[in-house]
């Protein structure tokens with residue numbers, strides 16, 4: 209173990225220079241770890257929003273409904289979605305199955321009609337797992353929104369929750385009534401009178417102006433749907449298994465269906481992920497370059513300063529490859545110290561930043577800001593360490609080569 | 624034991640040829656041989672060729688009957704590590720290692736375990752009179768002590784030949800004499816040969832054999 213010992217002593221020899229290099233390494237580590245933590249927070253938040261926003265972990269859909277525009281029509285539905293949901297609920301991997309109907313129609317207040325995009329959900333099961341009723345509180349703050357509540361779970365109740373924009377253009381408030389009109393699968397026009405149970409602010413003007421939500425029973429009555437459902441949102445006991453479980457659940461559900469894990473459908477999530485990887489990837493590259501140059505410079509200087517010493521080691525019988533290894537060890541020691549110090553500083557900074565409760569601006573396409581909360585992700589900390597270490601080992605290679613290639617006689621003559 | 628056969632190592636600099644030319648010599652085992660000659664006569668050049676630190680253009684280095692000068696560098700490393708020892712004018716100890724660690728170094732490079740390496744190194748440091756300086760770094764030792772440490776390092780792996788380039792040149796007279804006496808003793812005690820380059824009369828007076836170099840040729 210002569211090499212690690214020599215390496216450690218050498219690193220400790222030029223304390224000031226080692227400290228300066230460590231500073232660069234620590235900065236690199238902290239930047240990587242904090243950026244990684246921030247990315248992890250963002251991804252998790254977006255994933256959560258997509259899953260709880262209605263997709264679930266796995267979506268079961270009629271074959272081809274993603275490609276066609278027929279998704280909004282019950283002609284292209286799962287004919288007995290309820291029975292399918294009931295049988296899937298028995299699967300041990302499944303936590304819950306939430307059938308949904310997506311539909312379109314007109315909402316009328318007697319004098320004025322507005323086109324809407326409707327979602328019909330299981331009024332009892334849905335709010336237990338999904339974010340569908342989370343924005344009622346925000347809706348309650350809107351004009352006419354006072355007293356907003358979720359849909360009644362009584363199968364006979366005919367109620368609606370409206371986007372605040374839609375409520376405004378129809379001029380209704382909580383407790384008011386509307387007529388919803390849509391078509392049955394055989395093309396007939398049908399209408400149902402509903403009471404306004406609540407308003408919600410969905411955070412996006414386009415959604416607020418168009419969307420409404422009713423119970424499956426209400427939608428069935430309106431569209432004569434029977435047990436037909438547009439799709440099933442499946443929640444799994446182990447969400448990370450979504451990709452593997454999808455095909456199995458599709459087979460289990462029967463023919464004519466396809467299954468998609470949530471991330472295939474969450475396009476916003478994927479776009480942001482790509483964007484972040486591009487931005488932070490570029491940052492990481494610049495960082496890697498800085499670290500590479502700083503360490504290579506430090507190690508090269510230390511090689512040039514002890515040419516005679518290295519020549520002596522070679523004279524005594526140390527083979528060139530051991531000098532290459534010596535420099536790798538010196539890099540490794542620098543990296544370890546840098547990462548260890550960086551870890552401590554990152555944890556302190558994370559604690560401080562999170563304690564500040566900084567408000568972050570609303571992400572594009574949404575109307576709500578959020579509080580900065582950098583997650584503790586062990587994988588990110590490990591990744592920052594490994595990434596940094598890899599860069600350092602590469603940067604130690606050139607000084608190592610220089611050391612391994614010295615000519616002994618010249619090195620010995622060096623003062 | 625050590626045979627140099629027709630060694631030529633020439634430096635061409637501005638039309639002038641320097642170095643060593645057609646040197647043949649024999650150092651028997653257990654002898655203290657001195658390479659004498661004025662400055663620039665080629666002592667260092669010859670020692671470096673003999674010690675496999677440099678390669679001659681012509682001639683061969685024969686150690687224990689084996690031609691070692693034509694070996695690839697990997698093998699030359701092994702010969703230096705196991706059969707040769709080096710002592711330099713400027714001591715050349717590793718500054719970040721203690722006297723004991725410096726002496727342990729060749730053994731550790733050979734793969735000897737920490738414990739036996741330590742006790743062998745300690746033994747030889749005691750033999751050269753540094754039993755009470757084991758943990759001192761080179762910077763905390765006098766020149767004479769440093770050179771004795773270097774001799775201990777050269778001898779610890781039981782080489783057959785130690786090459787010493789002006790071992791006393793950086794020591795004052797009071798230290799040079801005793802150091803040479805020590806080398807003479809060790810050479811007899813251990814059957815090690817020394818080939819020392821020097822123009823110091825005290826060194827030359829200790830020699831069993833003296834080779835005189837002048838302008839790169841043996842006289």
Ligand SMILES: Nc1ncnc2c1ncn2[C@@H]1O[C@H](COP(=O)(O)OP(=O)(O)OP(=O)(O)O)[C@@H](O)[C@H]1O
Nearest residue numbers: 634635636641642661662663664665666667668669
């Ligand atoms: N790398 C080199 N390039 C060119 N010439 C060299 C080189 N090394 C040595 N020489 C020349 O070879 C000759 C012998 O040098 P060497 O160092 O062997 O002499 P020396 O006997 O050891 O002298 P000193 O007693 O001063 O140490 C000198 O003339 C020197 O200038």
Ligand SMILES: [Mg+2]
Nearest residue numbers: 666667668788
């Ligand atoms: Mg010389």
